[in-house]
Amino acid sequence: MPAFPTSLGTSTADEIRLLGQDLTADLMGKVGFGELAFWLVALRRPTPSETRVFEAVLVALADHGFTPTAIAARLTYLSAPDSLQGALAAGLLGGGSRFLGVTEDCGTFLHEALEGRELPADEAGWDAVAxxxxxxxxxxxxxxxxxxxxxxxxPRTPVLIGIAREEGLEGPHLRLFEAIGRVHEQVLGRKLPLNGAGVCGAALADLGLPVELLRGFALLARAAGLLGQLAEERRRPIGMDAYLTVDRNAVYVEP
Known part of the structure; x- marks a missing residue:
């Protein structure tokens, strides 16, 4: 018989094992979901400090109001209330370069910028690198x-940087990102804030997580937020109003 190796989950008639642990005896009630999500990707159990930073990232990305992802989920639920999974998927599919995907884009940008560089010893050195x-x-x-x-x-940026600093996990990606925040006006000619999705990407990269998967963590966080949006749509629907507002104000123009 062929063999299909995995380091994740396996099952027998009377046991489920996950990450080499007995799911019911070793994990359930003893490991938080955020800790488990980290473990599933990194294949190592995070330290308490890493778990705190990682879960702070998940909280920071869970929901940000009526963003396109939330609106897409609500309108899909309006159209197909029998398909909760479809509404969730619709919201997640909108995680791209403008919303949510910035987490991965920023982490990748910083990671590539740091490759082959000698890490500075002080803030002035980081500013020069930036x-x-x-x-x-x-x-x-x-x-x-x-x-x-x-x-x-x-508002998320200084808090997440502060948590990483408190836990001794303010690594090179965050240091470079902070330096970019200090000096970019000299190059770009205008002052812009460091956004929360970007600082989340820097923090995740400093945890040693693969930069190619950082968008997945943003989507993991947003799945919780979208479920909350859909629960609220059931309690206090706005999808029909949103649809009718656009539809009733559509104006034909010659192509």
């Missing part, structure tokens, strides 16, 4: 800079 990175960027669009709502400061 200036070099910004001047060498192929585009003036820097992932993690700017926010459509928080024009001065994203």
């Amino acid at each position: 200036l070099d990175v910004l001047r060498g960027a192929k585009t003036k669009y820097i992932p993690g800079l700017g926010h459509p709502v928080h024009k001065v400061q994203d």
